Amino acid sequence: MEYKINTINDTRIIKLPKIQNPKGNLTPVHNSEEIPFDIRRVYYLYDVPGGETRGGHAHKELEQFIVCPSGSFDVILDDGKERKTIKLNRSYEGLYVPQLIWREIVNFSTGGICLVLASLPYDENEYIRDYDNYISFREKLSAE
Ligand code: TYD
Numbered sequence: 001m002e003y004k005i006n007t008i009n010d011t012r013i014i015k016l017p018k019i020q021n022p023k024g025n026l027t028p029v030h031n032s033e034e035i036p037f038d039i040r041r042v043y044y045l046y047d048v049p050g051g052e053t054r055g056g057h058a059h060k061e062l063e064q065f066i067v068c069p070s071g072s073f074d075v076i077l078d079d080g081k082e083r084k085t086i087k088l089n090r091s092y093e094g095l096y097v098p099q100l101i102w103r104e105i106v107n108f109s110t111g112g113i114c115l116v117l118a119s120l121p122y123d124e125n126e127y128i129r130d131y132d133n134y135i136s137f138r139e140k141l142s143a144e
Helices: 131-143
Strands: 012-015 041-045 054-059 064-070 073-078 083-088 093-097 102-106 113-118
Touching: 064 083, 073 093, 083 093
Parallel strands: none
Antiparallel strands: 012 093, 041 113, 054 102, 064 093, 064 113, 073 083, 073 102
16 A cells, blocks of 8 residues: 655645525535545534544545535644644635544534545544554654
8 A cells, every 4th residue: 555645735725616696605516526536425523512622533545625514613734743723614615634644623613514525435444543653654654
């Protein structure tokens, strides 16, 4: 398996189409068009109690596109060297997170929803859930 040692500079906000209408707005997302991978799974976080942190892991192989269709939350991105926080609060954009980026999702507003489009089915084996393991996994790959 060839792993991609991405950094937080490889993450980016991607704007989505917004079809405006006085009766309400609509945003479509097409497989492999707006986002740089094929969507194989969709899941969403909701009813997140105030002050809770979600995420707290990296994925070895998975790419994700994180959207906030309602409310707001912050995504903390970390590549072991640099860390940045991205606020998501617009329904017509999302955050592309490639492989091997540590992420934490915090500061959920009341009613905040985190919609995740993912490039692979769920597989616990491709998670790295311990930050120290994450750092050593990256260091080992970089040394190869
Ligand atoms: P996890 O990915 O740790 O959630 P988060 O990063 O949002 O805090 O997943 C939480 C639990 O849900 C864990 O037991 C695995 C399970 N799960 C699935 O069964 N399928 C899925 O697609 C996802 C994302 C999680």
